[in-house]
Amino acid sequence: MNEELLTQEWQALIRQYSDVLPVLQALAESHRVDLARNFYDHMLENPDSSPYLSHEQVRTQLSSSLQRWVVSVFAAQRAEQVLECIEMQQHVGKVHARIEVPVSLVLRGARQLKSHLSRLLLESELDAQLQHAATRLACQLIDLTMEIMSQAYSASHDRNSRAEEAYRLFSVSQNLGAEKERQRGALLDWENQLMFALATGQQASYLPRLGDSEFGLWFRHKASHAFQGSPESTSILAYIRGIDSQLEALRAREAGERQELPIDLLRQTREQTKSIRFLLDSLFEQANDLEAGRDALTHLLNRKFLPVVMSKEVLYSRQSGHGFAVLLIDVDHFKQINDTYGHEAGDLALQQIASLLTSNTRGGDYAFRHGGEEFLLVLVDIEAGRALQVAEGLRQRIASEPFRIGGQTLQLTVSIGVAVHDGHPDYQRLLRRADQALYQAKRDGRNRSILLAS
Known part of the structure; x- marks a missing residue:
């Protein structure tokens, strides 16, 4: 998010409505308590807001914070004031992401705030032209703050989501020994099924695909995601595709009659499966790497x-x-x-x-x-x-x-x-x-x- 461009956009907006900005500043200052009270009375009517506003201390703090927010948004004029206000919107967006306040709830609040400001302007003694200009400026400034908050919210939420996914994978990996043996066993089961099918001359269409096996499904849908980017994972996926391609080629050559046992395929598959087991062991060793979720020195969580x-x-x-x-x-x-x-x-x-x-x-x-x-x-x-x-x-x-x-x-x-x-x-x-x-x-x-x- 480019703060310099946002500052320029903000200042261009208030220059466009420079004649009504003092009106908004005075209105926000004199009605800030009323604006905050109306805002939270409306929000508390929404059952979706109860987890975030039910705490008395939170309501008290948020009311004073909203009053300061309204005043600061319409008071910022110089570049340093605008930049400080932009940074405040970014901070609020990050806090909302941290406590998982839904974006829809924030936007609902902004809509209520714009509506109440518009009513106050209509009830003022300003002429219609100034009322209209002041309303447009108020709505555009609030929309701009919501845009900045939403960008910060999105970036922070994405980081939190990635960390949560990493933690989920880390938590699952706490039983690495059992998972390693289970998947080695699943790979061996597939290999035995294939060897038996080849040895007994079963039709190629009945040969078990590695990608569809218990091991193949686990690796393609879970392990490849957990170990994404590692060369071992890339190699295992390539081996799976290569083995299944060979089986597909064997199916394509099959003319319906019984064929000779494909010794070369048997030998090659065994070597490739052996390589997969070696790479799998290496991946599980990496999963034990303390840097995945633990401090390398103390073995505590980082x-x-x-x-x-x-x-x-x-x-x-x-x-x-x-x-x-x-x-x-x-x-x-x-x-x-x-x-x-x-x-x-x-x-x-x-x-x-x-x-x-x-x-x-x-x-x-x-x-x-x-x-x-x-x-x-x-x-x-x-x-x-x-x-x-x-x-x-x-x-x-x-x-x-x-x-x-x-x-x-x-x-x-x-x-x-x-x-x-x-x-x-x-x-x-x-x-x-x-x-x-x-x-x-x-x-x-x-x-x-x-x-x-x-």
Whole structure:
């Protein structure tokens, strides 16, 4: 999205209606409370909006935010003001994508806002020509903001969808050993069926196609998508097509009478199937690659899947009424370890802490390497008091653990910021509160856990 072109388009629009822009500015400023109240009264009548507007705190915050939004849209004139307003629309679009507000709901709200502004202008003492010009400018500016929001929404939603699909594939791949053996078995079954059919002289039309076999269907519809772009996947697909093409050629040559056993085809197929098995093993090894979804150093989840996990937990909390918490953990004075003992020693310390985190949390919780010496835990189905107890238990466990690094034993401590989901649909707000709690824990002297109240 080119902000410079959008800025030029925005300024061209307000230059075209420069004589009525002050009218709109004054109208938005004087009626902003009324506009916001009317907007949300109308939206609350729509049952589709209830998941996003039912939270009292959200309604209170959104009302003041909408008032500021209306005023800012009609107040922006200079290039820097317009650019700031454009960036605000992009931010709103990204937030809407993050909390999965339907675009149709946003457009419905914009339509209601334009309708109410038009009524206010009709009720004003302006002459008809100025009323018409002001209405056109108001509608075009709101349409432009919706276009900018929608572009940002679409881009962010696409990224979230790709991450969610990657997480789904990652989750499925957690049982890689069983899947690998199942698909190797399916490939062997097809090979045995083909060998038996060839050996017993069955007509070519009855020879089993690899692409239609259990293995072929799995690979074409699932694995090729999961491993898209890898040379091994491309080669396996080529082998499948090649083998089936040979079988098609055999069918085409068949004249109905019994034929000699095609030894060359048998030998070639066995070699190709052997190659497929080799490539398949290689793909499953790659699926185990920690970079697919885990931090290569600590084996914890990396930040790639944090938006997906947080969105899922927010949705689950909304549907079930169960809360969840975020623990943001920072290793105290970590730079001194790197400076004194070297980065390899620092890596060992992070690995030991990661191991302690995974062994002292429940199977349903999520542990992330958040970056550098920071870790992040998502504790599911938990309330504030218990979340703080878990944080304190982890802090004490780490503080009492002897860390053996470079032949020496060190004592490390961590600071932990705790925040509990309060029903707000935007998970970024929860992450910010956890970050604020962590900052307070470090400011208060480190080696402590702080729960930031809602």
